[in-house]
Amino acid sequence: MIYEPLLTITEDYKLKPALATEWSKADNTSYLIKLRENVKWHNGSDFTSDDVKFTVDAIKKLENNCIYFDNVENIDYVEIISTNLLKIHLFHEEPLFEYNLTFPIISASFYQVDDLSDSTKNNIPMGTGIYKIQSVDINTQMQLKINTSWWNIQNINPKAEELNIKIFSSIAEMYNAYKLGSIDILTTAQASNIEENIGTIGYNKKNICGRQFDYLALNCKENVLSNKEVRQAISFAINKEEINNVAYGGKYIVKDFPLSYGSYLYSEQNQEYNENQAKEILQNNGWQYKSGYWQKKVNKSNIKVKIDLVVNSSNQGRVKAANVIKENLEKIGIPVKIISVKDSTYQNYIANKNYDILLTGVTVGIKPDLTRYFGDDNLANYENGDATSILKELYSISDENTLKEKYNKLQSLYQDDRPYIGLYFSTITLINTKSFAGNINPTWYNPFYNIETCYRKN
Numbered sequence: 001m002i003y004e005p006l007l008t009i010t011e012d013y014k015l016k017p018a019l020a021t022e023w024s025k026a027d028n029t030s031y032l033i034k035l036r037e038n039v040k041w042h043n044g045s046d047f048t049s050d051d052v053k054f055t056v057d058a059i060k061k062l063e064n065n066c067i068y069f070d071n072v073e074n075i076d077y078v079e080i081i082s083t084n085l086l087k088i089h090l091f092h093e094e095p096l097f098e099y100n101l102t103f104p105i106i107s108a109s110f111y112q113v114d115d116l117s118d119s120t121k122n123n124i125p126m127g128t129g130i131y132k133i134q135s136v137d138i139n140t141q142m143q144l145k146i147n148t149s150w151w152n153i154q155n156i157n158p159k160a161e162e163l164n165i166k167i168f169s170s171i172a173e174m175y176n177a178y179k180l181g182s183i184d185i186l187t188t189a190q191a192s193n194i195e196e197n198i199g200t201i202g203y204n205k206k207n208i209c210g211r212q213f214d215y216l217a218l219n220c221k222e223n224v225l226s227n228k229e230v231r232q233a234i235s236f237a238i239n240k241e242e243i244n245n246v247a248y249g250g251k252y253i254v255k256d257f258p259l260s261y262g263s264y265l266y267s268e269q270n271q272e273y274n275e276n277q278a279k280e281i282l283q284n285n286g287w288q289y290k291s292g293y294w295q296k297k298v299n300k301s302n303i304k305v306k307i308d309l310v311v312n313s314s315n316q317g318r319v320k321a322a323n324v325i326k327e328n329l330e331k332i333g334i335p336v337k338i339i340s341v342k343d344s345t346y347q348n349y350i351a352n353k354n355y356d357i358l359l360t361g362v363t364v365g366i367k368p369d370l371t372r373y374f375g376d377d378n379l380a381n382y383e384n385g386d387a388t389s390i391l392k393e394l395y396s397i398s399d400e401n402t403l404k405e406k407y408n409k410l411q412s413l414y415q416d417d418r419p420y421i422g423l424y425f426s427t428i429t430l431i432n433t434k435s436f437a438g439n440i441n442p443t444w445y446n447p448f449y450n451i452e453t454c455y456r457k458n
Helices: 049-065 097-102 171-179 194-198 228-237 240-248 275-284 316-331 343-352 385-393 400-417
Strands: 007-009 015-017 020-027 030-035 075-082 085-090 131-137 141-146 162-166 185-189 203-218 288-290 293-298 301-304 307-312 336-341 357-363 420-433
Touching: 007 097, 015 020, 020 097, 030 049, 030 097, 049 075, 049 085, 171 185, 171 194, 194 420, 203 316, 228 275, 228 316, 228 400, 240 316, 240 420, 275 288, 307 316, 307 343, 316 336, 316 357, 336 343, 343 357, 385 400
Parallel strands: 307 336, 307 357
Antiparallel strands: 007 015, 020 030, 030 085, 075 085, 131 141, 141 162, 185 420, 203 357, 203 420, 288 293, 293 301
């Protein structure tokens, strides 16, 4: 609301111009960025290339003390060509680097020689965004008002002229303030107990996917799991809705693919739970169920389908999920041994890839990068020449339609080969009073997307 990035993300996670109007890949390790002209900081000074260079250098200096360090870590330096044109030089080529340009830009002249880590100016930040600070108490509230000099004010025609952001020391205080009528809208992350705190009536609620994605990695080099049909059968046998209900009280959102949080690059293909389909796949592939196992002769050796499932014991939600998965698979005749281990041992399993199935998760980033699933040293030991080729092609593709086509091919490989079984995303919940009006479309990138179009009814 206060700051703006060079590029922003739409509600379906497409790149969109913000402080930059154009961007292009000059060569493998450099990008030309054309900045928007006639943009003013909240104090009326001009936004220029100097501000972008200052921001990148400041974040790099802060390193891991700044949450945006990953965005700029691969930037070697920023070359200023003119007031509104610059070139970003990388240490090495990076696919989809443009998505990194979503960090907020700060004013070089505002901070000048200040140390960003402890500057008192951080208490009253100044940006180029649609709202600027009217007053602030860093412990209780921040009042924002419309920036009438904002570069896009004529096209947006905002209805929310003022925003009062309230700061609470606990979730309980926030819920109490909501019940007293002093809050119009709030968001909570993860599986919070909203209904238990404020009831079930008198407000509107939206649940959206958060950033935590949990999934199973199936070791494709393990003897039994190297068989694609076995992996497919396991996928059909797992009841994800049951896992969600038992482990997270039904508060998570069941999804199968890493990009199914709302990205335009994803095509809906959720696989339904079907025990009979699981058994049929095994039978059609020559497996016979006898003596308590699915068995098959391969190269004169009799092999059995039985699974070790590794989970980190410190994550109680995943431990509960593992027990449901065990029950699901044993219903179709696949014995499962749960190996619940402490974090250090869990990391050793990951490093050595000495598991059948690993229950794990990831915090998804803004970049739609699927390298961790299809690239070298992935958790499933999955190798596919088509996937490798597509990943390489992503280095040079910028057209949205072509990107979507390539991602759909990766998704089809994911669905058919089943090196992974997606389970669910964590949840972000947005609630608002009945007097709150407007079309707010929350995402995990921006929970208050379109807030400027909203208002309070009389």
